Amino acid sequence: MFIVKRLFSAYLNTGTNKSNTPAVRQQIQVTNLFGLIGYLITLVLGVSALVRSAGLKNDDFYLGVTLLVASALFFTSRLILKFFQSKNGYKVSANLVTGALMLLMLYLIVTGGVKNTGPLWIYIVPPVVLFFGGLKRGLLQLGCFAFVAIVILEYPNNLFLMAEYSDEFRSRLIYSFITVSLLFVFYEYSRQRSFKTLQELSREFEKQARLDPLSGLQNRRGMLEKLEYEHQRTLRHHKNLTLMMCDIDHFKRVNDKFGHDVGDDVITQVGQLFDRALRKQDTVARWGGEEFLFLLPETTQEQAFTLAEKLRAQVSKQQYQADSNSFTVTVSLGIYQMHPQDSLDHAISRADTNLYRAKSNGRNCSIKTD
Ligand SMILES: Nc1nc2c(ncn2[C@@H]2O[C@H](COP(=O)(O)OP(=O)(O)OP(=O)(O)O)[C@@H](O)[C@H]2O)c(=O)[nH]1
Numbered sequence: 001m002f003i004v005k006r007l008f009s010a011y012l013n014t015g016t017n018k019s020n021t022p023a024v025r026q027q028i029q030v031t032n033l034f035g036l037i038g039y040l041i042t043l044v045l046g047v048s049a050l051v052r053s054a055g056l057k058n059d060d061f062y063l064g065v066t067l068l069v070a071s072a073l074f075f076t077s078r079l080i081l082k083f084f085q086s087k088n089g090y091k092v093s094a095n096l097v098t099g100a101l102m103l104l105m106l107y108l109i110v111t112g113g114v115k116n117t118g119p120l121w122i123y124i125v126p127p128v129v130l131f132f133g134g135l136k137r138g139l140l141q142l143g144c145f146a147f148v149a150i151v152i153l154e155y156p157n158n159l160f161l162m163a164e165y166s167d168e169f170r171s172r173l174i175y176s177f178i179t180v181s182l183l184f185v186f187y188e189y190s191r192q193r194s195f196k197t198l199q200e201l202s203r204e205f206e207k208q209a210r211l212d213p214l215s216g217l218q219n220r221r222g223m224l225e226k227l228e229y230e231h232q233r234t235l236r237h238h239k240n241l242t243l244m245m246c247d248i249d250h251f252k253r254v255n256d257k258f259g260h261d262v263g264d265d266v267i268t269q270v271g272q273l274f275d276r277a278l279r280k281q282d283t284v285a286r287w288g289g290e291e292f293l294f295l296l297p298e299t300t301q302e303q304a305f306t307l308a309e310k311l312r313a314q315v316s317k318q319q320y321q322a323d324s325n326s327f328t329v330t331v332s333l334g335i336y337q338m339h340p341q342d343s344l345d346h347a348i349s350r351a352d353t354n355l356y357r358a359k360s361n362g363r364n365c366s367i368k369t370d
Pocket of ligand 1: 247248249250251252253255259260261262263264267288289290359363
């Protein structure tokens with residue numbers, strides 16, 4: 001049982017690879033499954049039609065040959081998935097599956113299949129075509145199929161029909177097919193809309209997970225990703241990269257004197273001041289409580305020092321209100337320019353050490369490595 005399960009799973013996953021999104025992976029799996037079912041059913045029906053024909057060139061013979069051709073097309077779709085794993089390989093394969101299916105259905109309408117029951121199969125066209133083609137392409141393919149089917153069924157003097165259908169059967173077949181198609185189009189439309197909403201929500205959650213809700217700056221997680229990316233880029237291109245750790249001075253006093261809400265407001269405003277003052281390629285994150293970490297690509301520690309002094313001056317001038325009191329805060333900054341052999345952890349801890357030195361130096365100052 002286990003081996004059968006594994007073989008079936010391997011069969012379904014033919015043509016998938018690690019870079020596939022879950023949606024593409026699902027499409028490929030269904031293409032495999034549909035190709036397999038289509039291949040087996042048409043093969044069995046085709047062989048039994050040929051057996052029924054008893055070697056004579058009657059209707060069963062032509063039905064059998066058509067079914068075997070369709071069976072070969074279904075099988076080819078699998079071969080394409082297996083041997084042409086290009087970016088659009090699965091699309092070609094899916095188009096082949098839907099193309100084979102539609103041709104087979106039109107043939108069944110023309111000939112009537114076994115005792116005129118062939119047209120009953122056409123209801124599988126809408127879900128299959130919409131699943132593989134999506135709403136736009138699926139709708140177009142479905143429209144073309146319906147148009148050709150109507151022409152075959154309604155053309156004067158039954159020019160394209162080998163089977164004989166009553167007028168009622170033909171009109172009911174067309175109306176019921178259109179009704180089923182519209183229901184599936186509506187279903188596909190709702191499914192795509194829900195899927196899009198889910199994707200947007202997931203993107204938004206992803207973004208939020210990297211942001212600090214208080215200041216709106218990157219949080220630790222977001223910053224770690226940027227640090228990693230920038231560090232690799234710097235090493236590859238032999239560029240400068242400087243980190244800067246900043247802490248609001250005597251922040252505990254702000255909280256104690258004016259309350260936590262005012263403290264929160266100070267953190268937000270200082271963060272926003274930093275964010276406005278930086279260049280586009282720089283990043284500032286809220287690293288901890290009242291601590292900010294700056295990532296400054298293509299910047300030497302001398303250039304970072306100039307920036308730190310500018311920011312320090314700006315912060316010290318910004319006024320905050322608490323009831324009738326107006327007050328200012330200052331910040332201390334520790335700067336560290338990375339060396340190629342430095343790990344990120346080491347660089348952050350060196351920037352932290354320089355911040356500690358700035359605090360020991362009396363605060364409201366910037367310190368870089370000598
Ligand atoms: N309002 C507010 N306060 C915070 C937040 N996170 C940390 N704090 C407070 O920030 C204060 C930091 O105090 P300390 O680490 O002693 O440092 P400090 O008072 O800033 O003194 P120095 O850093 O030595 O200048 C603590 O009182 C924390 O409770 C926050 O999100 N909001």
